Amino acid sequence: xxxxxxxxxxxxxxxxxxxxxxxxxxxxxxxxxxxxxxxxxxxxxxxxxxxxxxxxxxxxxxxxxxxxxxxxxxxxxxxxxxxxxxxxxxxxxxxxxxxxxxxxxxxxxxxxxxxxxxxxxxxxxxxxxxxxxxxxx
Ligand SMILES: [Zn+2]
Numbered sequence: 001x002x003x004x005x006x007x008x009x010x011x012x013x014x015x016x017x018x019x020x021x022x023x024x025x026x027x028x029x030x031x032x033x034x035x036x037x038x039x040x041x042x043x044x045x046x047x048x049x050x051x052x053x054x055x056x057x058x059x060x061x062x063x064x065x066x067x068x069x070x071x072x073x074x075x076x077x078x079x080x081x082x083x084x085x086x087x088x089x090x091x092x093x094x095x096x097x098x099x100x101x102x103x104x105x106x107x108x109x110x111x112x113x114x115x116x117x118x119x120x121x122x123x124x125x126x127x128x129x130x131x132x133x134x135x136x137x
Contacts, residue, residue: 003137006125011085013130016041016049017121023051024123035091038098040065042073044053045080048050051094070111081112090122097122097129109133129132 006014024039034056041051050068052068066084073081088098097120100108108116114134 001129001131003127004130006026006121009119009128009130012043012047013085013119016083016085017087017119017125017128019049020065020087020121021125023053024087024089026053031124033068034062036088037090038065038086038089040087041085042066042069042070042081043083043085044073044078045082046077046078047082050076050078054103064101065111066100067107070107071130074111081116083117083119084108084112085119085121087123087125095122095124095127097127105133105136 019041020039023041024037027037038054039051041049043049050069050073051070052065052111054062054065056062066086099120106129115132118136119128119130122136
């Protein structure tokens with residue numbers, strides 16, 4: 001896999017990743033804090049950004065941000081998507097790039113098609129992978 005630096009992304013990709021990071025850092029509704037934070041930001045075909053954070057609560061468990069972003073964007077009336085940025089920070093791993101789970105990949109493919117651009121980043125944004133859903137390992 002080829003790693004990029006933040007500066008190598010284009011302006012829109014940088015903006016998208018920054019939006020995902022901002023969401024990740026919000027972690028507002030965490031009442032069951034596992035120390036595992038994820039943010040996602042979805043770029044629509046209208047060039048609007050819809051972002052979401054991972055929700056975690058003791059009643060219903062966890063919900064991934066990429067799924068929430070898709071549901072949120074859809075309920076706002078968006079139907080076409082260009083790209084999604086995904087960033088994670090965990091107290092238990094140091095600087096790993098993590099990937100969306102299987103359920104979310106299927107959901108993203110269903111909503112956005114297999115060639116949706118996916119931007120995966122470490123919390124520090126020092127290693128970034130740009131790929132598409134169908135090329136995720
Ligand atoms: Zn997921």
